[in-house]
Amino acid sequence: MKKPLILVTNDDGITAPGIRALIKYMKDIGDVVVVAPDGPQSGQGHAITIDNTLYANKIVVDEKQGAPEEYSCTGTPADCVKMALQELLDRKPDICVSGINHGSNSSINVIYSGTMSAAIEAGIEGVPAIGFSLCDYSWNADFGQAEEIIKKIVSESLENGIPKGVVLNVNIPKAAKKDLKGIKVCRQARANWKEKFDKRTSPAGKDYYWLTGEFELLDKGEDTDEWALANNYVSIVPTQFDLTAHHAIQQLNGWQFE
Template sequence: MSKPLILVTNDDGITAPGLRSLVSFMKDLGDVFVVAPDSPQSGMGHAITLDSTLYSKRIKIGSEASDTKEYSCSGTPADCVKLALRELLPRRPDICISGINHGSNSSINVIYSGTMSAAIEAGIEGVPAIGFSLCDYNWDADFSHTEDFIKKIVNEALAHKIPKDVVLNVNIPNLKKEELKGIKICRQAKANWKEKFDKRTNPMGKDYYWLTGEFELLDKGEDTDEWALSNGYISIVPTQFDLTAHHAIQDINNWSLNE
């Protein structure tokens, strides 16, 4: 039987150490095909390119060049997946793996994440997908200890199939391998960012702003991704892209909207 075709993408850019590690890990599981941004696209969410052209080119990086097809793309993470599925891939992939992100995409961060938006774009197209993130923002982060866990999760997803219309959001705490306690299936913690803007003035007298803020956890549950990460576990949150608040439909139906 042919090996599974694995589409690999990310939001930190095609040269990011996290993606290079992921490409190396996935080569042991199947045929790897990479389509990733040509520059960092963190925090882009599910943005897509509508008012300008997209460019893509075949590239070769490191030791993977001989047996891995890789393309850089001028667009967003979601653009990368769209272009891969419509133009670049030789056939439909068996799974899409996004990451490994440099930094957490747990709780509310999933909304802003380009890593997860790439995975979600694949999910929308009916392709099983997983986003991986390591809770270490350092560009030179060590990803080697994540290999066994990532391979196990991907192998299980290939064997058992991810439920329809669900994408897995996997976050790995910044701990040594021997300190990791295992894997927990979780819900997304309720959290927010207490944001403010650092206002400054440039030499020309024009005001500019830097967005800053502090992460605020509003959830004390022990079944959340934040609890798992704080207690030494890898978190997996099954994430859906149907944003309907089903529990609110009946309440709003009681409004006098058609009177």
């Protein structure tokens, strides 16, 4: 049987340890093509490049035998998926996996995430997609702890299919493999960032600002991704890109527009 074609991307850059681990895991499942940013693109959300040229250079990062086909793209994570689907691949991938991100993309972080935006872009184009994140910002994080879980989630997605219009947001707690309790399908926790700008002065005497902030959890529910992660479960949140607030339509129809 023909192996599934797996598109791998991320937002930390094509040489980041997280994507190198994900490529390794996916090679055990199918044929891998990598299209990823040439440098860090964290926090880009669903930005696309419309005011500059884009380049996609075929490169070799891993010279070991059986190295996958890889392209380093000058654009954003969403650009990478667009380039892959429209220009670089000779057939539609069976699944797109994005990550493994260095750091959490749970709760409200999904809005800002380049990792998830790449997966969402694939979903918009009708490609089943998953974003993977490890709740460890260290460049030397241990991604191997979740290898079996990641392979299981991808294999189940290929076998059963991801619901139409849905992308999976998978977050993995920072915990030893022996301490992981399993997988929970969750809802996105209600939270926000309590932000402020650190005002500084450059050597030239000009004021500049550095964004800082603290994550503020506003949700006590035990069915959320934040609860799952805090209790050493891998969280899966089915995420949709239809942003319509369907529950508000009836109320708005009651307004007097004329």
